Amino acid sequence: MFRTALRNVLAHKARLLMTVLAVMLGVAFVSGTLVFTSTLSEAFRNSSQKSLEHVDVAVEPPQSDAGPGSPEDTPQIDRKLLDKVNRVPGVAATTGLVSGYTGVADKHGKLLGAGLSTRGSNYFPGKDGKDARYPMRDGAAPKGPDQIALDSRTADKAGYRVGDTVRISVDGPVREPKLAGIFTTDDDRAAAGGTLTLFDTETAQKLFRMPGGYNVVQVTAAAGTSQTALQHAIERALPPGSATVETGKHLADQQADMIEESMSGMKTGLMVFAGISLFVGIFLIANTFTMLVAQRTRELALLRAVGAARRQVTRSVLIEAFLVGAIAGATGLVAGIGVGAGLRALISSTTGKLPDGPLVVEPTTVLTALAVGVVVTVLAAWLPGRRAAKIPPVAAMNSVHLPATTKSLVVRNSIGAVFAGLGIAGVLAATGMDDGRSTMGAGAVLLLIGVFILTPLLSRPLIALAAPVLRAFGTAGTLARQNALRNPRRTATTASALMVGLTLITGLTVIATSVQKGVDKLATESLKADYVISMDSRQPLSPRLEKAVGAVDGVVASSPLRKVMAESGNEPEMLNGVDGREFGALTQLPFTEGALGELRGNRAVVDGDTAKIKHWKAGSRVPVTFPDGKKATLTVSGVYEGNDMFRGLILDNATLAPHQKHLADDQILVKMADGATDGNKETLAKALGDNPAILVADKKDVSEGISQSVTMMLNMLYGLLAMAVIVAVLGVVNTLAMSVFERSQEIGMLRAIGLDRRGVKRMVRLESLVISLFGGVLGVGLGVFFGWAAGELIGAQMKSYELVLPWGRLGLFLGLAALVGVLAALWPARRAARLNMLTAIKAD
Incomplete structure (x- = not known):
């Protein structure tokens, strides 16, 4: 039977070619996804480990209660704590790191690294006066607030040389320091097309709102001291709860896990579409084998007549499918390796250079490709093979093809109707649920199966x-x-x-x-405002920008939007600060209770979903604990319909500002006397210093x-x-x-x-x-x-x-x-x- 199956495959090469191609495409997608994600994960993992080569222990501040991106006081390691770490036996050297957003413009004023990592950090010289992380290719390390250094990829891309003036932005206002040096780095974010700007430590601490402090302190162990021993020694030397201490190995493993997790989403998404291609290919395979079997009914009948059992006939068809699947799996694997290499080259050319590294083809990728090709093909061919075995020898030799019986059609249509009915019921039921995604997904699958059966x-x-x-x-x-x-x-x-x-x-x-x-x-x-001003990176804006906007001719109303995490009833609550006098002229929120009026004092408005959850209504008194620990009671003057732009408690900035250590705005709403025009947009951009990191967006842009x-x-x-x-x-x-x-x-x-x-x-x-x-x-x-x-x-x-x-x-x-x-x-x-x-x- 094996020889018979092999002969049939060779006899129908042209007919089976498209079946092989269909399976090969699906397998190529699967193997290409595995090769691409494995290659990318390995490259980032190696790059991350390389950046942590000289880090034996990292000392980090405790976690902050402030919300993500909050400009409020961020936990930090102060100088005293760093000095204590320095004095711990077994410590060879320490490096204090300060980092934050820093946008860099090219010579034409365009933001470099847009959509990628645009980061600034500090140059922290050691005892030899150099920072081993950032060897200078040209020039010298930055000194003072008027000097910076750029990574070599950014400098070369923008055409900057030592001594040039570079336009940068940290929190909004444009700064124009001189380029003191150009350095090389193994930083994976810079390698991927982002930008890295270095300041001296004092300047970085001031710009990133960490006066005298650091985001993290990296420690190098003295010869003969293990990472674990040094970790325990530092933990004993520091006050309890003042910092968290981790070994470099733990950080490397943690980064590897994070990279794996970030890759898993992409891998899952690509695998879904590979699965769809294979699912569609199953129809083609089943059709092909059904017709091939139908065209060989006399041959199969002769096999039955000379003694072949039904199981042997089915097996011969499955052997054919196995051979086709094995060929498709092998060719799909080769094509998939090319797909993986192509995806890496495509992403490198469109979004920036990825970390260097070899193309990774893991053994699991090879086994998966071959298994997918064989399993999918054999499963799709099983039903045609089973049908072939049921053909009576006499009927087949006379070329009398038995049509489907009425009973089989009734059974098929009944099963299809049940699946379709359950699928429709599931989908409709999910539309009325708060979280009906799983139910809807199951219903959609059942409905698709039902329609396929009823087709x-x-x-x-x-x-x-x-x-x-x-x-x-x-x-x-x-x-x-x-x-x-x-x-x-x-x-x-x-x-x-x-x-x-x-x-x-x-x-x-x-x-x-x-x-x-x-x-x-x-x-x-929702907006009456003509423009919404924000940072390209969604970082907070300096309050100075709102004052600059307010001084522009033609501006009739403007309001900064601030977001601050507070507490209400021992639960976190987002507070949205606005200019209470101008906010009504800039928005048109529909109210279900009360009204916006003029927000001042302890008056606030809240969105309907929050009000429903917290059982608030117009007139409710809401106890609030501000970020500085002080308490107040807000009075709800209205309940509005929330949306993606406005949600939560909204109150006057004059009430919120005294409780903020650092003032910063998320966005600025602006209304002009003659509406949104190209001239007004240009005027606002000039008032903001033609800053490439700042977006001046009209309603269409929003x-x-x-x-x-x-x-x-x-x-x-x-x-x-x-x-x-x-x-x-x-x-x-x-x-x-x-x-x-x-x-x-x-x-x-x-x-x-x-x-x-x-x-x-x-x-x-x-x-x-x-x-x-x-x-x-x-x-x-x-x-x-x-x-x-x-x-x-x-x-x-x-x-x-x-x-x-x-x-x-x-x-x-x-x-x-x-x-x-x-x-x-x-x-x-x-x-x-x-x-x-x-x-x-x-x-x-």
């Missing part, structure tokens, strides 16, 4: 709708419709492959378009900024899902090619009675078009349903969310399905038209 039943009425159009093409159109309906199961399986891809594409498009509409609505309905990540993600998903569509195209080509082979005698008869070659081509093309559009209609319909359902969950979190059906794109997707049908039919139609009619008529 043969759905094919007749849906394809029948195309009858009037097909009649316009005469005999070719009528034959195309009949051919599409002749084997509903095969038509359904072929169409289902395309359906899955279009379901996902359509659903994601509906969600993204609706989110965009919600964001636009948020920007236009909307695009919020939705940019959604658009980027959607474009990436389109690219990934394109692979599923390619596999679906291969499925249609395979089905049509085998259908032409199967109907050779029939096509010969049609040619003999007068159907010319053009008519044969038209018949095959129209059949392909009908099958593809059938899958397209199902995919778009399911995608719209899933998009609506997912939108119900999003709408619960995003109040401005509004369902939008992008009719233009939906039409484009149906057009894509039609194009798939046309392209997929080119080779099969050409093959059908070139059949010799006499040879075809004599075909057995």
Whole structure:
């Protein structure tokens, strides 16, 4: 039976080529993802470990209770604590680190490293007057507030040389120090395209609001002192609770775990799409083996007649599948290694240079690729093999193919209806839940399975709708419709492959378009302000900028927005500080209770969700503990409908400021006398020093900024899902090619009675078009349903969310399905038209 299976594989090389290609694409995606993420993880891990080579122990301040990004007093290691560490026996050297955001502009005023790490730190010289972490390539270390040093990659990219003036920004205002030195570094963030700026320690402490303090102290052990021994010695020397002490090995392991965790999200996402491609490929494989088995019914019957058991027949088909899967797995692995290398090169060229390192192909990657190729192919071929074994020898030798019985159709349709019903019920139930993502996901899977099972039943009425159009093409159109309906199961399986891809594409498009509409609505309905000013990095702004904005001619109202973590009833509470007199002129928040009025004193307004959770209403008195530990009671004067821009308690900055050690603004809202114009935008930018790190955004910019990540993600998903569509195209080509082979005698008869070659081509093309559009209609319909359902969950979190059906794109997707049908039919139609009619008529 093994020799028989091998002979069959070799005898049908051309027919199995597309099956191998479909499986290979999926395997290539899987192995490419594993190679890429392994390579990236290893490169970052090596880079991180290299940066910690000389760190035996790290002393860090205790965790802060302030919220993320809070400008409030940040825990730090002071100079006294550093000196205590220095005096611990076994300490060879200490390095105090201070770091924070630092934007660097190129010579044209454009921000370098935008979207990546734009960081500043301190040059901490040792006893030899040098900082071993940052060897100077050119020039000298920075000294004083008017000097900086830049990493070599940034300096070379921007064309800076020692002595040049460089425009930088830390908290808003532009600074123009001189470039004292250019250094080399193994810092992985700088290697990945970010920027690293060095100041002297005193300047860095002042800029990053750590006077006399450090973010962390790195310790090098003396010869003969182990990391663990030094850690324990430092812990004993420091006051309890004053700092946390970790070994360099622990930090390296921690960083490795963080890198692995950050890579896991990307790996999971890519694996999902690889799985989708393989899932779509299963339809193609099952179709291929079903038709191959059907074309060899007489051969299989002879095997049965000479003594082969059913199990042996099934096994021969599975052996064929195993061989095909092994070939696909091996070629997919090789292609995947190329995909992994290509992804690394692509990301390096688009987002910055990644850390250097070899291409990593782990043994698990090889085993996974081969296992996926074999398992997917064998599983897809199992059902056709089982059906082949059930064919009665006499019926097969007489070429009498037993059609599906009424009982089997009833059972199939009943099972499909149950799955579809449960899926619809699950999806609808999830729309009414607070967190129904898991329920909706399970319902969506059940519904897809149900529709797939019911697809043969759905094919007749849906394809029948195309009858009037097909009649316009005469005999070719009528034959195309009949051919599409002749084997509903095969038509359904072929169409289902395309359906899955279009379901996902359509659903994601509906969600993204609706989110965009919600964001636009948020920007236009919640804001009266013409501009929102913020840092490109979302870092806090200096209060001096708000004063500069207020002095601009044409500004009729402006308000800084501040976020501070406080406590209310022993629970954390976010306070939003605004200019109470101007805030009403800059926003238009809908109120369900009370009103905004003029915020002053201890008056505050709160969003409806928070009010519901805390049982607050207009007139409620809310006890608050400010960051400085002082307490007050706020009076709720109104309850508004929260959104992505405004949420939580809003009060006057005059009430909040006395309790803040460091004043800093998240954003500044600005309203101009003559509205948003290019001239006003330029005027504001000049008032802010033409700072590349500061964004002056109008409502359109705000909307695009919020939705940019959604658009980027959607474009990436389109690219990934394109692979599923390619596999679906291969499925249609395979089905049509085998259908032409199967109907050779029939096509010969049609040619003999007068159907010319053009008519044969038209018949095959129209059949392909009908099958593809059938899958397209199902995919778009399911995608719209899933998009609506997912939108119900999003709408619960995003109040401005509004369902939008992008009719233009939906039409484009149906057009894509039609194009798939046309392209997929080119080779099969050409093959059908070139059949010799006499040879075809004599075909057995």
